[in-house]
Amino acid sequence: MTLKRSFPPVTDDRTRLLVLGSLPGDRSLAEARYYAHPQNQFWPLISAVTGADLTRLDYDERLAALREARVGLWDVMASARRNGSMDAAIIDPVANDLAALVRTLPDLRAIGFNGATAHRHGLKQLGALATDIALIALPSSSALHTVGLAAKLPAWTALREYLS
Structure with a gap:
C-alpha cells in the first residue's frame, strides 16, 4: 500500500465556508492540485456555490477566487x-488537526464534508467542538459517486447562505 499525504489548507482569516475532502486522489497528488481529475465535479459544484465559473480559470486563479x-x-x-x-x-x-485550523478561522460559519468518508472522519474530529459552526454532509464530487451533477447541485448550492 502506498502512503499518500494531503495538501496544505487553502484558507485565510476571512474564510466562512470550509470544504473538507477525505484525501487527494492519485491524479490530484500527481499534479499537486486539489480536485485535478477532469471527471471530478468539484469545480463545477463549487462554482455554483460561489457564483463564479472557476472551471475557466487556471489553478492558482481558482484558489485565489475561492479565497x-x-x-x-x-x-x-x-x-x-x-x-x-x-x-x-x-x-x-x-x-489532520481540524480543530487547530478551525481555531484560526474567526469568521467560519460552516464546514461542508465532500462525501461520506470525509463526513464520517470529520465528525469524529469536530463533533463536540463545532457548536456554532454548521456541519454539512455533501454528496461526493467524485465521478465514482454516479448520481450526476444535477442531483448533487441542490446540496452544494445550499452552502451559499453561509457566504453572505
Missing part, C-alpha cells in the same frame, strides 16, 4: 495508505 469568495479547502486526513484513489481502499488514516 475571495471566503471558501477554504482541506482534507480530513493528513495521510493514509491506499492503492488507487477510492476512499474505500483507505487504511491507517492519520487525521
Whole structure:
C-alpha cells in the first residue's frame, strides 16, 4: 500500500465556508492540485456555490477566487495508505488537526464534508467542538459517486447562505 499525504489548507482569516475532502486522489497528488481529475465535479459544484465559473480559470486563479469568495479547502486526513484513489481502499488514516485550523478561522460559519468518508472522519474530529459552526454532509464530487451533477447541485448550492 502506498502512503499518500494531503495538501496544505487553502484558507485565510476571512474564510466562512470550509470544504473538507477525505484525501487527494492519485491524479490530484500527481499534479499537486486539489480536485485535478477532469471527471471530478468539484469545480463545477463549487462554482455554483460561489457564483463564479472557476472551471475557466487556471489553478492558482481558482484558489485565489475561492479565497475571495471566503471558501477554504482541506482534507480530513493528513495521510493514509491506499492503492488507487477510492476512499474505500483507505487504511491507517492519520487525521489532520481540524480543530487547530478551525481555531484560526474567526469568521467560519460552516464546514461542508465532500462525501461520506470525509463526513464520517470529520465528525469524529469536530463533533463536540463545532457548536456554532454548521456541519454539512455533501454528496461526493467524485465521478465514482454516479448520481450526476444535477442531483448533487441542490446540496452544494445550499452552502451559499453561509457566504453572505
